[in-house]
Amino acid sequence: MKSSSSRHRINRRVLLSGLAVLPTLYDVSAPAMAQTQSAPDGSLGSWNDGPAKQAILDFVRATTDQASSKFVPPEDRIATFDQDGTLWVEQPIYSQVVYCLDRVPAVVAKDPKLGNVEPFKTVLSGDREAIARLSLHDLEKILVVTLTGMPVDEFDAEAKKWLTTAKHGRWKRPYTDLIYQPMLEVMQYLRGNGFRTYIVTGGGQDFVRVYSDRTYGIPPEQVVGTAGGTKFGYSKDGTPFLTKEPKLLLNDDKAGKPEGIHLMIGRRPCAAFGNSDGDREMLEYTDTGSGARLMMLVLHDDAKREYAYGPAQNLPATKVGTFSQRLYDEAKKKNWTVISMKNDWKRIFAFET
């Protein structure tokens, strides 16, 4: 049995502090309209009529109609959703990375010698530009000390507390407010039609499980993410507990997504939603099954209401959530649906109403 050490490189996308959000200078022209209909119960209320909404309606009709040649039996109705940039805002920096940076002072308080060494010294300095320049290797050190080494219950409590107090710099709201209302409606609509919705994220599985149920209606057992090992042990009074270990079991990004789906679900999804090159393999894997399929990619082309980044369609490049021209071309070739946030979404956040 060979070591899995080759997988141990943390493939997290890089810290990015000062993303210059330019006003979009280009218009994504509205695609030609097909005959569009509403969801029977109006459950896609935040979607504009158009090809993206229509693709969702067509897919649900085909999978649930027993007379359809593309009918999918209920047990195989699995839909998977990337999280960062697909279900909630990922700019200018992944929320979980903010969590890790915010935890550094508490970690240093417990282990003061860390405060004198890099990268912890830089994080404590509060110098945003210096923090933004930290290398992936530095970031890995920060992730290890803030995400591992503690009992599972202690981590859950810390993450929960942070989620109630931390706020996004632009909207001054908790991160869990920054979920995309149209995507929430898709998940609810699919569940209403017998689908089980899973999150399949490059983010930490334990982190996302802390809030997935109340934020998305997705229970912890339906969250697949980048996962580390735990170690079973006993406290002094003999109570068993699990400690989070710095040992990577699943790097749930790119090829790791279908691998993670096989490990954790054991079925091929028939619908998959993403927004970046990290989701390509998941969509390809989904596309290969039989019966009706739905592959969708969220394109961030709305700098006014959210962000605009690409480089698909010449949007500004970004270090977080890269949606390459190559992926865009593959989507067009394979008839995957690209969702234009600007054109397809009537509103983006629930608090906009």
Added chain:
Amino acid sequence: MKSSSSRHRINRRVLLSGLAVLPTLYDVSAPAMAQTQSAPDGSLGSWNDGPAKQAILDFVRATTDQASSKFVPPEDRIATFDQDGTLWVEQPIYSQVVYCLDRVPAVVAKDPKLGNVEPFKTVLSGDREAIARLSLHDLEKILVVTLTGMPVDEFDAEAKKWLTTAKHGRWKRPYTDLIYQPMLEVMQYLRGNGFRTYIVTGGGQDFVRVYSDRTYGIPPEQVVGTAGGTKFGYSKDGTPFLTKEPKLLLNDDKAGKPEGIHLMIGRRPCAAFGNSDGDREMLEYTDTGSGARLMMLVLHDDAKREYAYGPAQNLPATKVGTFSQRLYDEAKKKNWTVISMKNDWKRIFAFET
């Protein structure tokens, strides 16, 4: 991030061919009867009235009665079941090991040079005594070539085919006929009361998932087992597929069971069923949660209808499914319920009627 190589030792229990099944010379005396009642819908029909059946009924009543201080909300109603020796026969040798041995000729046909080297030469010889003497290291080699290196779909098809043709030496029936009817009834009874039932097995996750749904009514996503990695790739025509890799991600035995439960489910069970020392940590972990708890251990004390092995209560020792005196004592001390197959089960297999 440290390597997970220390976990790479395959901890499978040893091949055992010639288990001398002695007639039991000792009687497990029937425990004192409490006031026993039937399941409201008669769904525990293969159980004799007694403390084991009563423990199940009491647990379900407490967890589902909102007026009970031990009420468990539906989302937390998780019950986990070991498989080998808990849900189906594990003697004289694990079914999956039989599968691996049976696959050796096909593997050698594809790669003839293997036929000239050990341990494959011995397996091909058909010499049962020599096969029984193979070391754990030999067994590991056999598992690697028969369980990994092929596309996931190919493995599924082979395992499915084997399950329809292979038969247990004693009963001359397919292995999936040798499931314990009383345990099937417990799973159905729990599901009828809002529980989700999971298999948590030291056996191979991919192997058990092939038949879990039609055999136990447990879908693949609710099977947690010893799991290897897969590798995403493309066929010549560009179709993506997963290949089973000889890389151990989760050794789902002993401490690996609660670790696997955390990884794959992310919730602590409130009921857990096992039959051997490999299930101890899972039962301890289950016992530690709040609300009503149910921990049960199947004791194989019925040599006439199945097998008798221990060494709990001075039953004959065995290399497969060791239920030690230490575990037996812990169960008694912690008020876990030991199920006597002889006394608690009216019938063992569905085909007995």
